[in-house]
Amino acid sequence: MQYVFSASDVSCEIVVDGERRMIFDDVSFAIASGEIVDLIGPSGSGKSSLLTAFAKLNPRAHGDFALQGRPASDFTPQQWRAQVAYLPQKPVLLGDCVADAIRLPYTLAVRQSSTQGDGRRGRKTRPADLLPDMRIRETLDALGCADIDLGRAPHDLSGGQAARVSLARTLLTNPTVLLADEVDAGLDDENADKVATILEHAAMDGMAVIRIRHRPTDGRATRIMRLADGVLTQVKAESRIEAAKGGDIA
Numbered sequence: 001m002q003y004v005f006s007a008s009d010v011s012c013e014i015v016v017d018g019e020r021r022m023i024f025d026d027v028s029f030a031i032a033s034g035e036i037v038d039l040i041g042p043s044g045s046g047k048s049s050l051l052t053a054f055a056k057l058n059p060r061a062h063g064d065f066a067l068q069g070r071p072a073s074d075f076t077p078q079q080w081r082a083q084v085a086y087l088p089q090k091p092v093l094l095g096d097c098v099a100d101a102i103r104l105p106y107t108l109a110v111r112q113s114s115t116q117g118d119g120r121r122g123r124k125t126r127p128a129d130l131l132p133d134m135r136i137r138e139t140l141d142a143l144g145c146a147d148i149d150l151g152r153a154p155h156d157l158s159g160g161q162a163a164r165v166s167l168a169r170t171l172l173t174n175p176t177v178l179l180a181d182e183v184d185a186g187l188d189d190e191n192a193d194k195v196a197t198i199l200e201h202a203a204m205d206g207m208a209v210i211r212i213r214h215r216p217t218d219g220r221a222t223r224i225m226r227l228a229d230g231v232l233t234q235v236k237a238e239s240r241i242e243a244a245k246g247g248d249i250a
Helices: 047-054 077-083 098-113 133-142 159-172 189-204 237-244
Strands: 005-016 019-031 036-040 061-067 084-087 177-181 208-212 223-228 231-234
Touching: 005 047, 019 047, 019 223, 019 231, 036 047, 036 189, 047 061, 047 084, 047 177, 047 208, 077 084, 084 159, 098 133, 098 159, 133 159, 133 189, 159 177, 159 189, 177 189, 189 208
Parallel strands: 036 208, 036 223, 084 177, 177 208
Antiparallel strands: 005 019, 005 061, 223 231
16 A cells, blocks of 8 residues: 555653653554544543644654655645644634635735745735635535634634634645544534545545544544554454444544
8 A cells, every 4th residue: 555644753752740751652654545544542642742743743742754755854844734734623713704714824825925036026816716705615514514604703603613614724725634633522413424524525535634533433434543552553343343333442
């Protein structure tokens, strides 16, 4: 199997009460295009720390990472994070309205590209032209957010709504790898299923998806990995069957 993303020798150490504590060490992981991998484990086992390490957002973590066969050193931090996108459980949405918050990556990209190499101002492209309201509306509706008006202020959203708006924003940037940190937390089963469905469609289009989850398995993951006591292991098929019946493997 050809992997689109790989990590090896990943470790993360924190300081607690003046003493160093290793959360995990010598962790290796790889994922292919189109895969959905669920990451489970006890609270405090380091799942979020591992995903932020993959995104190169964790200063306490170290390891060797590669994307599409190229080492992370070939990418600027901005290039890496655009392709290996981390979606936090508690997102921050900036902008006067939901549409602005979703277009923020496009706004930044336009600003970066609007200056030519010789320093002269190039031709400007509006973020609204690159990401029309219709496309935003379709994505939000698919996530169960038909009740969210694009002109609504982000601070008026509930936690579950903000999480799905953040997911829509990330999906619309089309990353190679999506690191989703419990984006279905706080959602009812119906809306959690809508989120799972749109992630499944993204994987069918070639995106590699890693999901931290505490819900019972929904049958969409190609693999389930468990992080516990500093060790990352794959959950065996028989454990996945028990989880589908409602057993707790987290």
